Amino acid sequence: MTEYLIPTYSRQEVAFNKGEGSWLWDEQENKYLDALSGIAVCGLGHSHPAVTAAIQKQAAEVIHTSNLYRIPQQEKLAETICKLSGMEAAFFCNSGAEANEAAIKIARIFGNLNGIQLPTIIVAHKSFHGRTMATLSATGNEKVKLGFEPMVSGFTHVNYNDVDAIKTEIQNNSNVVAVMLEPIQGEGGVNVPDKDYLKAIKELCDENNLLLILDEIQTGIARTGKVFAFQHSNIIPDVLTLAKGLGNGTAIGACVVSGKANNLLYPGTHGSTFGGNPLACAAANAVMETIVNEKLDANAAILGDQIAASFAKKLADTPGVINIRNKGMMFGIELGRPCSDLVKQGLDNGILINVTANSVVRLLPPINMNEEDAAIMVDKVVALIKGFLKEE
Numbered sequence: 470m471t472e473y474l475i476p477t478y479s480r481q482e483v484a485f486n487k488g489e490g491s492w493l494w495d496e497q498e499n500k501y502l503d504a505l506s507g508i509a510v511c512g513l514g515h516s517h518p519a520v521t522a523a524i525q526k527q528a529a530e531v532i533h534t535s536n537l538y539r540i541p542q543q544e545k546l547a548e549t550i551c552k553l554s555g556m557e558a559a560f561f562c563n564s565g566a567e568a569n570e571a572a573i574k575i576a577r578i579f580g581n582l583n584g585i586q587l588p589t590i591i592v593a594h595k596s597f598h599g600r601t602m603a604t605l606s607a608t609g610n611e612k613v614k615l616g617f618e619p620m621v622s623g624f625t626h627v628n629y630n631d632v633d634a635i636k637t638e639i640q641n642n643s644n645v646v647a648v649m650l651e652p653i654q655g656e657g658g659v660n661v662p663d664k665d666y667l668k669a670i671k672e673l674c675d676e677n678n679l680l681l682i683l684d685e686i687q688t689g690i691a692r693t694g695k696v697f698a699f700q701h702s703n704i705i706p707d708v709l710t711l712a713k714g715l716g717n718g719t720a721i722g723a724c725v726v727s728g729k730a731n732n733l734l735y736p737g738t739h740g741s742t743f744g745g746n747p748l749a750c751a752a753a754n755a756v757m758e759t760i761v762n763e764k765l766d767a768n769a770a771i772l773g774d775q776i777a778a779s780f781a782k783k784l785a786d787t788p789g790v791i792n793i794r795n796k797g798m799m800f801g802i803e804l805g806r807p808c809s810d811l812v813k814q815g816l817d818n819g820i821l822i823n824v825t826a827n828s829v830v831r832l833l834p835p836i837n838m839n840e841e842d843a844a845i846m847v848d849k850v851v852a853l854i855k856g857f858l859k860e861e
């Protein structure tokens with residue numbers, strides 16, 4: 470019964486009551502391969518033993534105390550993230566949008582301290598940064614903003630993967646204080662930029678005393694074959710935002726800072742009641758430990774490329790397949806026509822997939838998927854796409 474829910478989602482008529490690894494079972498005990506991981510959240514798969522054990526242990530000890538007191542689990546997580554990323558300090562919250570809100574506030578305070586009148590952040594068309602008013606305003610998709618005007622001011626949109634567009638905006642707008650980008654645009658269609666894009670933008674930011682904010686809410690936590698996607702570009706951002714895969718399903722987000730973005734917030738300037746509580750941090754510590762111990766970043770790189778090669782081979786001569794993109798375990802298969810019907814067809818065929826940007830089949834399977842499940846995923850998705858493209 471969904472009648473008591475505000476219908477912000479058009480949900481599929483299925484509910485799952487059990488998950489293990491890359492598989493989910495519905496209430497009728499039908500089995501589904503999860504090639505979406507709860508939208509890049511359950512990167513270690515469902516019911517991962519280390520995460521389950523950490524949650525159970527922590528729940529039996531203490532779940533929540535608030536940030537009025539020290540939280541050792543949070544301190545440990547901050548240290549792990551900083552050491553793995555090369556960054557300096559973290560603020561914890563409960564979601565991606567909140568992590569980006571913190572990043573936006575940091576950019577504003579940075580601008581205000583530097584005497585900028587109307588601190589403005591350069592963001593990209595086709596980006597997605599969240600559903601709160603500031604992150605919606607940052608988002609480069611007019612459809613999701615419709616009806617919620619007025620937007621929060623202080624954002625200017627440029628084309629993604631276009632260094633000159635950012636250079637021009639910086640030259641023409643003295644209010645620019647930061648550039649905020651996804652290393653790969655997820656919701657926008659799994660758009661992978663040119664290899665040197667992020668490095669060039671980081672250089673521009675450094676030359677112009679701007680913050681580079683990287684939204685790694687979807688690309689972070691080993692999804693793309695490195696623990697953080699920016700590590701493919703040999704840079705360190707000023708601000709990094711994380712969520713999704715960090716808690717493997719427990720609600721946690723993080724805004725991580727370094728260099729000139731560090732030491733801008735102090736007591737009273739920002740906060741969160743739940744953010745980084747012992748339960749969420751215990752789960753996230755188990756996630757990070759598992760990734761490091763099992764080298765799941767390298768696993769995502771190798772397996773991701775094997776899967777992409779398999780798709781390329783099996784879909785090579787299929788008219789209507791425009792492009793196959795991947796970075797690690799983040800896949801986009803672009804078709805020549807809108808294909809949102811594939812989601813339901815997938816469900817009917819025992820696989821959970823997603824369609825984004827109307828015509829891109831997006832797959833975000835667990836980063837530790839085994840090869841057997843990966844082969845099943847490829848075969849199911851190829852069959853779905855071929856069948857769909859034959860329909861007119």
Ligand SMILES: Cc1ncc(COP(=O)(O)O)c(C=O)c1O
Nearest residue numbers: 564565566597598599655686687
């Ligand atoms: C890149 C990116 N940023 C931010 C968000 C918002 O995260 P949340 O839904 O946890 O607020 C998302 C969610 O899809 C995302 O993909």
